[in-house]
């Protein structure tokens with residue numbers, strides 16, 4: 001039987017972890033559970049449900065900061081920000097939908113977002129959740145309260161634990177409060193589309209755009225197969241793949257930069273300018289990885305391959321050749337989504353190709369059985385692995401927080 | 417008075433052997449410094465109130481040498497103090513009598529510029545400005561720009577997570593570093609991060625950045641470079657009170673405008689800088705805002721007008737817009753020379769560095785005036801207004817008995833005030849020895865112990881830069897012990913389903 005602990009206050013959270021520590025009961029830490037299928041299954045029968053640690057504590061738009069309990073639904077936070085015409089600059093996409101099953105838009109909690117270090121297309125310019133977490137309060141695996149950072153924009157007081165907690169998948173501590181930096185929404189956003197079927201040429205176009213003065217805030221490539229799924233009028237006219245480049249800012253600046261980009265990139269293909277809601281729809285499509293959203297029971301695997309941006313095209317091509325899969329590129333080539341259908345995730349091949357280009361590959365979606373046998377996260381370099389293991393040991397000596405989440409059962413004890 | 421760890425007599429007694437071993441590792445002349453007169457320049461960093469001659473100084477030339485030195489120190493339990501350009505303002509590179517100071521200034525080469533990935537790979541001794549110099553011929557630059565950029569090293573920037581006037585829009589060092597090579601105290605060479613955006617495992621790069629030389633010695637750095645904005649223009653805005661100035665800053669940001677630079681000065685700072693550089697600052701205002709907009713010309717012209725209008729609505733009594741590049745630089749010359757300007761009117765000054773929530777500005781400045789009277793010392797304020805980072809400059813005379821102590825007490829009170837209003841002890845200069853003993857104002861004992869547990873994962877014997885950041889270092893045994901009070905044996909009284 002699965003036992004669920006649902007603390008409603010930070011004190012209760014500490015008690016719950018204290019009890020688990022005393023009774024050596026491993027805990028599966030969840031927010032709303034929307035990303036449970038990401039990573040390995042946690043080896044625990046007791047769930048520590050943080051969704052009742054909920055609510056915005058303060059939101060000061062002029063100070064560019066919001067503070068909330070971790071269980072606050074992302075949708076609630078986004079709505080509050082939208083009311084003041086603000087946003088998280090790292091524009092997290094609708095990741096849970098990728099993992100399958102009827103998920104509502106903006107599912108998930110703010111804590112889960114930080115713990116998995118999510119980021120959308122703007123990462124290439126402004127970073128990920130880690131770059132926007134100003135501070136947090138948590139309970140470590142030692143059942144002790146600890147905090148780091150604060151609520152101000154600039155802070156170098158002590159080690160920057162906010163970075164460590166971002167993306168740690170709840171294996172070092174359970175946060176109960178997070179303070180995040182927010183940013184104003186831009187006055188205008190537009191996209192320049194360039195027709196392009198070849199991922200390598202697409203990469204060249206994106207590299208040229210990113211290296212220009214036009215402050216491109218997102219650069220993606222969508223293959224011809226997937227452009228058809230894009231619900232915007234001009235898309236059907238293309239009949240091929242396309243590079244999308246986004247410029248954001250004050251109106252006159254956006255027009256000027258759009259024009260400059262069209263002129264500069266005309267040599268590579270036909271260019272179109274997409275404005276307003278169509279442009280937004282396109283970037284939502286990319287952020288949500290729409291082409292590869294499908295039910296989780298289908299035997300298909302989704303990889304997230306991260307490489308130096310300028311190698312993206314070549315890596316994408318090689319991945320398609322070797323695996324027969326479909327790809328979409330984001331982050332100017334730095335992120336390649338690879339979907340493989342069939343019964344083999346081709347983990348070794350994918351990892352070898354990513355590794356050869358100083359990159360890494362994470363298996364985002366695969367049937368549960370398959371995930372048991374493959375390391376979902378890219379194997380870490382042994383020297384770093386030793387330090388990670390020590391950190392884990394120092395923060396959670398009894399291994400009660402999310403054991404097994406980051407590495408498959410066979411590898412436990414080796415990595416973090 | 418500052419308490420540092422007691423020198424280890426055993427190490428001091430072996431100084432000769434240690435020198436010989438170091439000369440084996442670094443055979444080139446000048447690589448190992450042992451004479452007192454040559455050690456003298458290393459006795460302090462930018463925090464000149466504290467001085468200590470190092471046991472010896474070594475200047476390694478490559479990563480292999482750094483690894484060999486650290487391995488030796490680890491085996492023989494010898495303390496080390498990493499050092500970059502020595503411009504740090506919190507005493508992070510303050511030597512110890514029984515420690516080897518490792519200067520990284522021979523690591524001064526730009527290794528690779530990868531234009532396509534917009535990344536520069538450099539050695540840690542390259543200066544901050546040196547990176548921009550290496551890429552500007554193709555229209556690129558490195559964004560974080562501490563005022564010390566002409567001298568400070570990128571290795572020091574990583575260690576301190578330095579910021580600059582452009583940090584509000586472009587981020588701090590931590591947001592602009594892609595990877596490092598770092599040697600651990602055991603002599604192991606780690607490569608963390610790289611030109612791609614994701615890392616495996618925990619975010620070690622994020623923890624190394626800002627770790628003040630306590631986790632390892634950085635031997636190579638990969639940073640993001642950006643295209644230089646097409647143009648930049650600045651506005652000077654004067655207000656009758658710093659409160660009005662603060663409200664104008666809030667209004668600019670509330671209007672959705674994030675300027676490239678957003679600086680503020682109070683009346684004493686305005687007067688001192690104007691007397692020094694004649695930037696044309698108005699002398700009859702209580703607060704001066706310097707707002708810089710950068711980007712394409714059309715954007716800058718458009719935003720300048722909007723900011724000008726906001727300023728008018730928020731009671732600006734003075735407003736001037738730079739019409740030429742020379743004029744823009746003139747506006748900045750005052751702000752950039754604020755430290756030496758204060759140096760002209762006061763025999764000594766101490767530069768503090770707290771951050772506060774911007775809305776509390778007026779209250780904090782008023783509180784500072786009260787403290788100024790209580791301690792009997794003057795203070796001038798320059799302020800990264802966009803991100804709430806204050807730099808109060810406390811004026812004193814070190815030759816007057818008791819003045820330094822009063823300045824330190826005044827500084828400590830200012831930082832406590834910052835923490836009281838929801839701010840922090842340091843926005844960009846780091847903790848070092850300067851603010852070490854104030855850490856308890858912000859952190860509980862458990863908070864500190866969790867930080868120390870990170871230190872322990874890298875450096876169990878606490879050989880790297882001891883005496884910095886942590887007011888008291890707990891032994892590893894104590895940090896590993898599980899506290900009985902935390903372990904609740906009874907069933908917790910929380911909702912279960």
Ligand SMILES: Cc1cc2nc3c(=O)[nH]c(=O)nc-3n(C[C@H](O)[C@H](O)[C@H](O)COP(=O)(O)OP(=O)(O)OC[C@H]3O[C@@H](n4cnc5c(N)ncnc54)[C@H](O)[C@@H]3O)c2cc1C
Pocket residue numbers: 461462497498499500501502503504505507508509520540561562563564567568569570571572573574575576577578579580581628629630632633634635755844845881
């Ligand atoms: C006039 C003036 C203006 C300043 N303005 C600013 C400003 O605007 N913004 C700002 O943020 N700072 C500012 N500073 C502070 C200082 O310049 C920065 O902290 C800078 O990053 C220090 O670099 P450095 O090379 O001088 O490092 P050092 O002072 O030599 O060392 C600083 C710390 O880094 C460690 N360290 C150095 N190199 C390495 C390495 N390779 N590996 C591991 N650890 C290392 C040292 O142990 C020490 O703890 C200013 C200083 C001065 C004097």
